[in-house]
Structure formats: structure tokens, C-alpha cells
Amino acid sequence: MTRLPLILALACLLAACDQNMDQQPRYSGYSRVPLFRGSVLRPPPANTIARDDLAREKSAGSKPALTPELLARGRQRFGIFCSPCHGAGGDGTGIIVQRGMPRPTSYHDDRLLAADDQHFFDVITNGYGAMYSYAARVPPADRWAIVAYIRALQLSRHASLDDVPADERSKLETSP
Incomplete structure (x- = not known):
């Protein structure tokens, strides 16, 4: 009688093998x-709703105020993500273009000078032409920073002396 439970337990263990x-x-x-x-x-x-989607949508929809910190962040992110194709000055002559890839439109083109900030944000988010989407690589706050830096690049090339504040203009006029 004592052998029956032992034999049954051993049979169950061997069946599981x-x-x-x-x-x-x-x-x-x-x-x-x-x-x-x-x-x-x-x-x-x-x-x-996926986790963090509401916060991501909120930050994507609200354009931050223009500050020196935002421009510095935009310059850094532009150097990482944009300058390989668009070049440091935004004229479309980056290192990738020098290696044979198609040349992107210059940010100083009349069409892009007239485009609103949302256009640049949407292109970074969704891609355009040969440019693929950077939505997974660049968070919305950094996309807005890049847009601010692109506007600074455009302004730097197309600004006139009248756009400079009066106190800074006097420094420019007296410099050799």
C-alpha cells in the first residue's frame, strides 16, 4: 500500500519530462x-490613449516663448539632426549632399521664408520628400527649438541694418 502513492508520484514526474x-x-x-x-x-x-500621448500632444500644440535657452537648444539639435543634410547655415549643402544624396531646399528659399512655423514643425514630424520623419527621434519641445533656430538662421541672412536695435546699430557702424 505504501508503494502505490510513491509509484503514482514517480509516474507523474516522469510524464512531465x-x-x-x-x-x-x-x-x-x-x-x-x-x-x-x-x-x-x-x-x-x-x-x-497611449501612455504620455496627452502630454506629447499638448507640448506639440503649444509653441514655446522665444528665449536664448530655446535658441541654444535649437542650435544644438539642429547640429545633430539637420546639419548633415541642410548644412550649418541651412543652405542645403551638408556633408550628406557632398556624398551624393539629393540636395534639400535651402531655408533661405523664398518659399520657405514665407512658410509659417507650423510648416517646419510638421515637416520635422512627418517628413517631406526624401526627408523621413523625425517624430520618433526628436521630441516636440526640441522640434520647436529647431524651428526657432531655423528662423534665426533665416533672419541672420536676410536681415537689414534697420532690424538691429539702435544701441547695437551704433556699435556696428563704428566698427572697422
């Missing part, structure tokens, strides 16, 4: 499954 826990049955992400009448990937429920 046949299952390979490393190779369990599963479906790949895009395979069709009869249970779901379609793909394994299921659409999210209606009105579902």
Missing part, C-alpha cells in the same frame, strides 16, 4: 488565427 518548456506553441505577430478571425495583433479598444 516529455514536455519541452523551451519550445511552446505560439503564433507570430502577423499570423492568422481562427480564434480571432484574423491576425494575432488586435486593435486597441475604442477611445484608448
Whole structure:
């Protein structure tokens, strides 16, 4: 009688040895499954919002105030993400262009001088022509900083002496 429970326990343990826990049955992400009448990937429920989407949308919709810190951040981000194609001056002669890639439109082109800030933000977000989207690489606050720096580049090339404040203008007129 005492051997029966021991034999049953040993039989259960030996029966479990046949299952390979490393190779369990599963479906790949895009395979069709009869249970779901379609793909394994299921659409999210209606009105579902991903984590941090509301904060991201809020920062994308509100243009920050122009400050020296914003311009400094925009210059840094422009140097990292934009200057390889657009060049340091925004004229479309970056190192990538020198290696044979298509030349992007200069920021000093009349069409882009007349474009609003939202246009530049949308192009960074969604891409345009040969330029791919930077939405996953550049957060919205940095996109606005880059837009501010692009405007500073445009202003630096197309500004007149009348655009300079009077006290700074006198310094420029007296310098050799």
C-alpha cells in the first residue's frame, strides 16, 4: 500500500519530462488565427490613449516663448539632426549632399521664408520628400527649438541694418 502513492508520484514526474518548456506553441505577430478571425495583433479598444500621448500632444500644440535657452537648444539639435543634410547655415549643402544624396531646399528659399512655423514643425514630424520623419527621434519641445533656430538662421541672412536695435546699430557702424 505504501508503494502505490510513491509509484503514482514517480509516474507523474516522469510524464512531465516529455514536455519541452523551451519550445511552446505560439503564433507570430502577423499570423492568422481562427480564434480571432484574423491576425494575432488586435486593435486597441475604442477611445484608448497611449501612455504620455496627452502630454506629447499638448507640448506639440503649444509653441514655446522665444528665449536664448530655446535658441541654444535649437542650435544644438539642429547640429545633430539637420546639419548633415541642410548644412550649418541651412543652405542645403551638408556633408550628406557632398556624398551624393539629393540636395534639400535651402531655408533661405523664398518659399520657405514665407512658410509659417507650423510648416517646419510638421515637416520635422512627418517628413517631406526624401526627408523621413523625425517624430520618433526628436521630441516636440526640441522640434520647436529647431524651428526657432531655423528662423534665426533665416533672419541672420536676410536681415537689414534697420532690424538691429539702435544701441547695437551704433556699435556696428563704428566698427572697422
